[in-house]
Amino acid sequence: MKDKQSSFFLSNVLYTKNSLTSQNENSDGKRRILAVDDDPDTTLAVKMALEDSGLFQVDTFNDPKLALSSFKPGLYDLVLLDFRMPRMYGHELYDEMKKLDSRVKVCFMTATYTNYEALRDSFPTIEIECYIQKPVKTRDLIRKINAELEQ
Numbered sequence: 403m404k405d406k407q408s409s410f411f412l413s414n415v416l417y418t419k420n421s422l423t424s425q426n427e428n429s430d431g432k433r434r435i436l437a438v439d440d441d442p443d444t445t446l447a448v449k450m451a452l453e454d455s456g457l458f459q460v461d462t463f464n465d466p467k468l469a470l471s472s473f474k475p476g477l478y479d480l481v482l483l484d485f486r487m488p489r490m491y492g493h494e495l496y497d498e499m500k501k502l503d504s505r506v507k508v509c510f511m512t513a514t515y516t517n518y519e520a521l522r523d524s525f526p527t528i529e530i531e532c533y534i535q536k537p538v539k540t541r542d543l544i545r546k547i548n549a550e551l552e553q
Contacts, residue, residue, distance in 0.1 A: 432459045433551060434477060438469040438495065439484035439511065448482060451540040457548070466490040475503035479551055485512035493525065507550065 435458050437448040445462035452458040461478075463469035466487050481499065483492035496508050 432457060433479040434458070435460045435480050435482060435547070436469070436473070436478045437462045437482040438464075438466055438487070438492070439482075440464055440466075440487040440489075441484070444484070444511075451543065452547075455540070455544050457544065466492070466495045470495060470498050473499055473502060476505070479507065480547060481506060481508045483508055483510050485510045509547070509550065 435448075435452055437445050437460055439445045439448070439462075442464050445464060449460040449462050452460050463472065466483075467489050470490075481496075483495055485492040487495075492510050492512075496506075496510070499506050499508070
């Protein structure tokens with residue numbers, strides 16, 4: 403039987419350096435996560451994996467412009483953004499969210515850039531602290547998110 407914690411969907415996760423945590427928990431102590439990815443399978447996998455842990459409440463969007471129009475400052479402890487999306491790149495969405503909430507903490511996800519150096523070469527002004535190569539195990543993703551939230 404395959405371990406339930408086996409690897410799943412995730413690409414590479416990139417954490418921004420200058421973000422701060424809101425330490426926002428909902429009424430049952432779960433941390434609020436927003437996941438934005440144009441691939442519905444990815445957002446579903448993120449939502450299921452994180453919510454099944456019992457630690458997170460996850461809202462998802464597959465359209466970055468809709469995610470931006472629904473974004474509420476201070477609501478999310480962490481935002482997971484796909485880096486490359488059709489209507490708006492993740493870093494553009496991040497810039498717009500930062501205008502609304504300077505304390506928003508964001509992690510970028512990407513399958514496009516297979517290594518950290520390629521991403522840094524393409525986007526040298528984005529400060530990245532953490533890079534996770536896909537596939538990533540659910541428990542490793544949760545550990546990384548928790549570590550980021552504790553900073």
